Amino acid sequence: MSHSNSDTPMIELVGVSKLYGQVIGNNDLNLKIAPGAYGLVGPNGSGKTTFINLLVGQLRPTLGSVRIFGKDPWVDRKLLRRIGLCPATDVLYPNVSAAEWVAYQVRLHGFSRSESRRLSTEALDFVGMSDAMKRPMGTYSLGMRQRTKIAQAIAHNPDLLILDEPYNGLDPVGRYKMTQLLKQWTHEGRSVLFASHVLHEIEAVTSSFLLIHGGRLLASGTADEIEQILADTPQEVSLTGPDVDRLVHRLADAPWVQSMQLTEERTKLKVALRDPTKMYSQLARWISEDGLRIHQFQTAEGDLTALFESLLRHHRGEL
Incomplete structure (x- = not known):
């Protein structure tokens, strides 16, 4: 029986565990969520990055199954066109301009050279990097590199944007701009999952949380529901x-x-x-x-x- 897209969960994990030798990165994750905006909250070292890497098919679960839009990200590489990832790691290409780097990343998704350039420029405009995008990235501040990483994640117009600690290293102005950018993204009806260890930064964008700790998903729900647990x-x-x-x-x-x-x-x-x-x-x-x-x-x-x-x-x- 074929399901219409609206019935297919955006993310579905069934009994997912990821083991690194004897170390458990994620343990028995079960989750089913519809498209929307979600904050993935947990202390540093809680398993957020492992969880994200399972979603984008960079890691294969030791046990269980991961499905994004009904497909397996480890097997189906075309799925990556529907996902934009802004990883926690810094971008280190000091001699390459943001415009070149983003266009190159878009090209990897199978777009033509001219289309890639157009999409790269649009995305860099969206994140407020128009003035600096032709300069080498080695001259950028951390906030500018962070915005460039986001431009790379959104340039191919993904259905789901995944960000790992997008606020890291940003000053108060940069944090405010990041929040505005994420709000704009969600207001356009697009989905986002962003990991942070700072609760109020997530609350500014969405009231839906996934709580992760020690590699386990403890709860998912709205801020009110989680506060009720805490009450x-x-x-x-x-x-x-x-x-x-x-x-x-x-x-x-x-x-x-x-x-x-x-x-x-x-x-x-x-x-x-x-x-x-x-x-x-x-x-x-x-x-x-x-x-x-x-x-x-x-x-x-x-x-x-x-x-x-x-x-x-x-x-x-x-x-």
């Missing part, structure tokens, strides 16, 4: 100030406190909470009643490691 998870907060140690006795009896840790210099207190809302409502009262000097109250939400630790505990059934 049932002990949250860590830290308080800083000269009087934090005077909070210890207040917190000691609270049923919603799971654990506490005071630093040696007694100016920082870390608290794991079962119900953060209870803490928020009590804290202000305690500070005013006891006249405490507390300068900073921080949740660990921005800290991805905490997020993953709690998801892992979920995953192992410890919560």
